[in-house]
Amino acid sequence: xxxxxxxxxxxxxxxxxxxxxxxxxxxxxxxxxxxxxxxxxxxxxxxxxxxxxxxxxxxxxxxxxxxxxxxxxx
Amino acid sequence: xxxxxxxxxxxxxxxxxxxxxxxxxxxxxxxxxxxxxxxxxxxxxxxxxxxxxxxxxxxxxxxxxxxxxxxxxx
Numbered sequence: 045x046x047x048x049x050x051x052x053x054x055x056x057x058x059x060x061x062x063x064x065x066x067x068x069x070x071x072x073x074x075x076x077x078x079x080x081x082x083x084x085x086x087x088x089x090x091x092x093x094x095x096x097x098x099x100x101x102x103x104x105x106x107x108x109x110x111x112x113x114x115x116x117x118x
Numbered sequence: 119x120x121x122x123x124x125x126x127x128x129x130x131x132x133x134x135x136x137x138x139x140x141x142x143x144x145x146x147x148x149x150x151x152x153x154x155x156x157x158x159x160x161x162x163x164x165x166x167x168x169x170x171x172x173x174x175x176x177x178x179x180x181x182x183x184x185x186x187x188x189x190x191x192x
Contacts, residue, residue, distance in 0.1 A: 070147075115157045
């Protein structure tokens with residue numbers, strides 16, 4: 045699940061289904077764009093560089109939506 | 119509304135309230151993290167580099183939530 049910029053997408057494949065929350069340093073959600081038709085989620089892990097997170101996995105949807113819900117409420 | 123990495127946040131202020139949708143090339147949502155307590159939205163504009171978009175503005179919430187709803191449905 046390396047970060048290998050294929051065409052203009054950042055993630056070469058759909059990415060990992062789950063990561064350890066405690067090790068997450070930063071989460072970037074990149075919306076579909078002219079240069080990459082897929083929504084991509086790139087997670088920076090403490091001491092382990094960047095990984096692609098599968099936007100379709102249960103973990104991702106639950107984790108990301110919780111974060112965004114908090115954002116929408118304030 | 120320049121991109122001036124203050125401490126570890128990317129956006130120096132809350133950013134612009136609105137941008138022209140047609141000129142948006144890429145949207146990155148950066149979730150709050152240990153290094154930056156704020157949710158940040160960085161928009162790459164065609165031919166105009168990057169701008170910070172105010173996460174609290176009506177435009178942002180409407181635009182981003184529409185994109186994310188499409189993601190959640192598939």
